[in-house]
Amino acid sequence: MKLETNLKQTQIQTQKLSLKQQFSLKVLEMNDTQVLDAIVAELEINPVLEANENIYAMQEHAYGDRTPFDLALNYVVQEESLSETLLKQLHTDSHQVNEALADFIIESLDSNGYLRLSMEELMEITHASFEELEETINVIQTFEPYGVCARSLQECILIQLSYLHHPALKTAITITDRYLEELAQNKLPWLASCLNISLEEVNAAAALIRSCNPKPGSSYAHPSAYVAADAKITVIDR
Template sequence: MAISTKLEMRQSQSLIMTPQLMQAIKLLQMSNLDLVAYVEAELERNPLLEKGDAADAGPGGDEEPEPREPAGDGPEASDWMQNDLETGAEAIASRMDTDLGNVFPDEPGVPASPDPALLKAGDSYKNATSSSTSEDYNLEAFVAEEASLGASLEEQMHLALSSEADRLIGGHLINSLDENGYLYLDLAETAELLGVDLARIESVLAVLQTFEPAGVFARNLAECLKLQLIDKNRFDPAMAALIDNIELLARRELAALKKICGVDDEDLVEMIAEIRALDPKPGSAFGSSPVQPVVPDVFVRPANDGSWTVELNSDTLPRVLVNQTYYARIIKTARNVTEKEYLTDSLQTANWLAKSLDQRARTILKVSTEIVRQQDGFLSYGIAHLRPLNLRTIADAIGMHESTVSRVTSNKYMSTPRGIFELKYFFSSAISGTVDGDSHSAESVRHKIRQMIEAEDPKAILSDDTIVKILRDEGVDIARRTVAKYREAMKIGSSVQRRREKNARL
């Protein structure tokens, strides 16, 4: 075949995702915190966007917004929205595995905001500034900063070390600690790096290991426990032998420990109790980040007729309004084409963001309602009645694509009478049953395994084979390796380990 250069004409179809459609996809999978941060950035960037108040509740909120003139009345905005929704969303829904046609169905425009309130002539500058200042007042700004582990150790170092060279070494060692207070550092390499003798590094380290909290600057768990016992003046030869053979304690080989330590049963029990009273992570109490509570996106409450009421958490839904009045006034003062294009683009972006937020809320509510319908048994009777569920089941029931359901259930939480759960928690694989072909949720099977192990008799520990037999008698067809996998995932030891632990408690 001859190789030559030639021109060809081909007709083909291709998919082009506009920035607005990409934004809509990104909004679907954002958590409420990420969404609030994103909307705040858009409010600062777009002059036509305004933050809505609590009265402008979205779908599932407590109040309905008052009817307003639909946003996007201008010819540019209406043509753009109609064109993009028809060609962009429908093309993507038909040509790729993304259900954007369901994300943006044809709906009325976003309400426009009223005229911004103007200051009255009699209002003073002081009144105007005081109102804005009161809104920005944040009590959390006055909370004292939590002391960090490094700051606490540096204060002690300046009292314990007088030499500047030793303080330099001590500062380097403090900065090398992990969040638990352990020092995973090669002292020989550190000595070469700092240009000092290894003996001097070890001397400074010996001083630092006397600091509070006891156990910091340890290189391993045994040394951490040793430092704490020295601080309590309880590091005798028997305890030293126990620390040197700490792995035997982990394996519950108590007979070997008694022989090595040279103690009787009563002394060994007291020594183990002292070990358990120590802190294996002495640095974790300092500088820990505050625990952020999970804010649910959806509330599920029992209704009077025995069904369930599903509603969105309006506090997690940022509300934006498009100021059409300001746009109509400012577009007349545009001096050139560049300014008009900027204002038109800002209007289109604002309209699309408002519509995207509204549709995101509706999609979350739609998916959550179907999940509640599918998992009615779990809400009524507990985890043992959790049904096996996958994305396709929800997608087929509500007429959406699986990818849309997957994005909606990411980083979203549901508050139920049984607690707060991530939406993905309700999706679990199915385990076939032995009777009538009924399947069981993998999560409910894990719960049964945990219940059986917690209720087992210390003198009759259940092996994996015994658990398999019990589950099969209850109608669950499960293999032994699956039971072992679930048990390890729940961090439950084997039957041998559990027997040693429970006998030690006796």
């Protein structure tokens, strides 16, 4: 008996599901509650997805009292921006200022809380007088966090120092006002000689200055660059 080996080519049609198709089939197998759970879980691990309050309202309605709804709100953390913080103070402040002008100045602050527009630019844009602008800026500079709306690092520190009480405060103000560059160069013995005070007093004043925040607006939420979401969920009331 002779054994022979032959090669034959046959065509078999098969279907391979993509990951997207597999996910779609998986979703179709879920009930409403499971879909909501999957959405909330994905929101927790995927920072580029966005959700509105309807998602959590639907989940609360689906679970009733079985799930603490407050925990679901932890999936979306809402932070207050610097401008929102300052505008709240503006609307409750006792000073009589042009709120529209103050609003514009607040919205013009950079992410660190500084006012980078010059007085000439502000006058050209707002058509306000120098005196009105200066008065409005002075009022905003009384808001917290102290140091906002400053036009330089020197002014930012001086604003913060004005709200402190410390034995070295007078020296700290003098150094900030006149010798901030020398302090940055760590010329402490020179400062002591120039001000006719001890090195210990200079060190105390320097420590007080360095305790001030050079970027008072940096700890607040800031608008981020737009990121295209992987998916967008729209809830339509029926």
